[in-house]
Amino acid sequence: MNFVSLLRRWQHGISLKSQINPSHTDQSSPFTDTFGRRHTYLRISLSERCNLRCQYCMPEEGVPLTPKSNLLTSGEIYRLASVFVRHGVTKIRLTGGEPLLRKDLVEIVSSLNTLRQFGLEAIGMTTNGITFSRVAESLFENGMTHINISLDTMQPLKFEFISRRKGWDRVIGAIEKAIDIGYNVKINCVTMKGINDDEVVDFVRFTQTRKVDVRFIEYMPFSGNKWSLNKFVPYSWMLDRIRAEFPEVITLVNEESSTSKAYKVKNFVGQFGFITSMSEHFCGECNRLRITADGNIKVCLFGNAEVSLRDLMRSDASDVELSDVITGAVLRKKKQHAGMLNISKMDNRPMILIGG
Numbered sequence: 001m002n003f004v005s006l007l008r009r010w011q012h013g014i015s016l017k018s019q020i021n022p023s024h025t026d027q028s029s030p031f032t033d034t035f036g037r038r039h040t041y042l043r044i045s046l047s048e049r050c051n052l053r054c055q056y057c058m059p060e061e062g063v064p065l066t067p068k069s070n071l072l073t074s075g076e077i078y079r080l081a082s083v084f085v086r087h088g089v090t091k092i093r094l095t096g097g098e099p100l101l102r103k104d105l106v107e108i109v110s111s112l113n114t115l116r117q118f119g120l121e122a123i124g125m126t127t128n129g130i131t132f133s134r135v136a137e138s139l140f141e142n143g144m145t146h147i148n149i150s151l152d153t154m155q156p157l158k159f160e161f162i163s164r165r166k167g168w169d170r171v172i173g174a175i176e177k178a179i180d181i182g183y184n185v186k187i188n189c190v191t192m193k194g195i196n197d198d199e200v201v202d203f204v205r206f207t208q209t210r211k212v213d214v215r216f217i218e219y220m221p222f223s224g225n226k227w228s229l230n231k232f233v234p235y236s237w238m239l240d241r242i243r244a245e246f247p248e249v250i251t252l253v254n255e256e257s258s259t260s261k262a263y264k265v266k267n268f269v270g271q272f273g274f275i276t277s278m279s280e281h282f283c284g285e286c287n288r289l290r291i292t293a294d295g296n297i298k299v300c301l302f303g304n305a306e307v308s309l310r311d312l313m314r315s316d317a318s319d320v321e322l323s324d325v326i327t328g329a330v331l332r333k334k335k336q337h338a339g340m341l342n343i344s345k346m347d348n349r350p351m352i353l354i355g356g
Contacts, residue, residue, distance in 0.1 A: 030088035031326060033299075033333040037286055042089045044077060045293040046105065047097035052128050053164035054152070056190050056219060060164075066294045074104045076313055078111045080291060083322050085115045089289075093124040093146070097293060100131045106138050113143030122146055126188065129174035130167045136177050146184045149175050152191075154202045162195065179211060186213045191233045193219075200238045201245045207270030214272040215260050218279060235261065235274035242272075256285075283335065289326075297326060299333040 030038040048065050050058065072080070081092060092112055099105060112123050124146030125139070132149070151171050153159050159168035178185045187206075191197055203214045219232050243249050248266035252273075255262075260273035290298040295310025307329050312322055 031084075031289065031330045033330050035333075035335055037333075038088065039287050039289050039330060040088055041091045041093070041288045042081070042084045042291065043093045043095050043288060044072075044081065044291045045095045045097060046077070046099040046102045046108070047071075048293050049101050050096060050098040050128070051101065051130055051165065052098070052167070054128075054150070054190075055162055055164070056192065070295075070310070071293050072291070072295045072310055074108050074111065076295065076310065077108055079313065079319075080295075080309060080322070081112055081120075082115060082118075083319050083326070084289070085118050085120050087323065087326075088119070090119060090121040091124065092120065092122070093126060093148075095126045098128055098130070099125055100127055100135065106135060106142055109139055109144050110142040116143070124148065124184075126150070127174075128163075128167075129171040131170075132174040133170070133177045136174070136181055136183075140181050140183065144183075146186075147178050148186045148188050149178065150188045150190075151175070152189050153196050154199055154206070158196065175210075175212065185211065186215055188215055188217055190217045190219055191238060192231045193233045194231065197233045197238070200241055204242050204246065204265060204268075204272050207265070207272055208268045210270050212270040213260075213262075214270070215275055216272070217275045218277055232278065234279040235276045236279065238274065239263070289330070297329050299329050305329075305332065 030040065032038050048063070048071070052058075053060070053062075081089075084092075094105075094108070102108065109123060112120065123144045125144060126148040127150070129149040129151070132147070149171060151159075152162050153168075156168040159171075160166055175185065175187065187203070189196070189203055191200065200216060203216070206212070207214055216235065216238050218235060239249075242263075246265045250264050250266055252262035252264060252271060254260065259275050259277075261276060262271060262273040264271035286300075291309065292298060292306070294308075295313075296306040296308050298306055307325060309322060309325065312325060317325075
């Protein structure tokens with residue numbers, strides 16, 4: 001069944017449940033692992049390409065790219081999304097690489113938006129923001145509501161050092177544009193010792209008059225990003241530094257299954273938080289699954305076990321068979337990751353080939 005036929009079938013409310021074999025996975029039950037974690041959040045990588053070369057994401061020498069014919073098509077992305085939504089996924093985030101490099105991005109978002117009638121509640125995207133302003137309004141009009149923009153420094157020259165490219169002014173412009181349009185805006189800042197750890201206060205100050213959520217992300221090890229313990233900055237150090245500058249820091253209630261420990265400065269418009277994947281992992285409440293741009297499911301960001309859903313679809317597997325394979329992968333999900341020192345020694349994809 002091609003993309004247009006599948007989309008029309010969903011839009012006219014024709015139930016796929018009539019095709020279900022009761023001996024297979026319950027097609028309406030959430031994907032749940034052996035530790036009782038229900039997975040309601042799906043991250044789909046749209047591209048392995050990027051127009052930046054951030055040190056923590058891409059090896060300096062670049063990465064070998066998957067041939068375009070082996071990447072998921074818009075129809076395959078929609079089909080997989082529909083399977084996950086039938087199993088209780090309520091939030092989808094599009095990632096990369098840089099998702100804005102997909103020429104069919106607006107089409108993909110528009111198709112995903114039709115899944116709201118089946119339980120999808122939010123469509124978001126993580127982007128470096130370089131070209132976001134060009135399509136910000138179109139994406140919003142077609143159903144995207146949440147935007148995470150990566151920004152690791154408030155200094156243009158340091159931006160060029162970290163990303164190995166120019167573009168700081170365009171990223172700042174993208175943030176302001178997203179706020180003005182009405183997006184739920186978050187800023188992702190990977191904090192590295194000796195590089196940008198001296199700017200945590202500046203980022204918090206940025207929230208004084210802007211409705212944004214700055215999230216400081218602990219530097220994580222991936223293949224080719226030259227991670228070392230000497231570059232690692234624990235969230236506790238960052239919080240102490242912020243509290244020394246702003247004594248009236250308020251602890252907020254974290255959203256269910258949130259990866260971020262949330263705070264704000266009293267009377268500031270925005271807020272800030274910490275993604276503490278390394279120093280205080282949140283594996284026990286993890287509700288996330290990932291699809292790579294070449295169609296593999298990863299049940300853990302730091303795990304190297306993958307299963308190709310693309311190959312299944314191109315072998316004419318039914319949705320029921322897809323559900324069964326996804327269920328099997330989720331059931332093999334471990335209780336928690338191996339710890340940052342062990343992760344740093346494991347073979348895994350570079351971050352750009354996983355999807356941020």
